[in-house]
Amino acid sequence: MGATYIVGDGFNASVGREEALMWIVPEPTGGLMLALALSALALCRRPRHHRATPTVPTRLQARTLRERRAMERKGQSIKAEG
Secondary structure, three states: OOEEEEEEEEEEOOOOEEEEEEEEEEOOOHHHHHHHHHHHHHHHOOOOOOOOOOOOOOHHHHHHHHHHHHHHHHOOOOOOOO
16 A cells, blocks of 8 residues: 655744654545545536526616617617626
């Protein structure tokens, strides 16, 4: 069974000096890696036929939308908001 060794140095404030550090991390087993990969895939995958939940616009949003559509019909340009 393999392991990953992480080495370095750091300041130990309790004794006031630099010290060497070493962490030994066991390598994950094949089953664990498979489980992690499958859970990541499940979290990232979207349903194919997912539709956003329709929302009812507020009065201001509805008025703004009507105004934008009216301007588009007249051929006027719409300034980018932001």
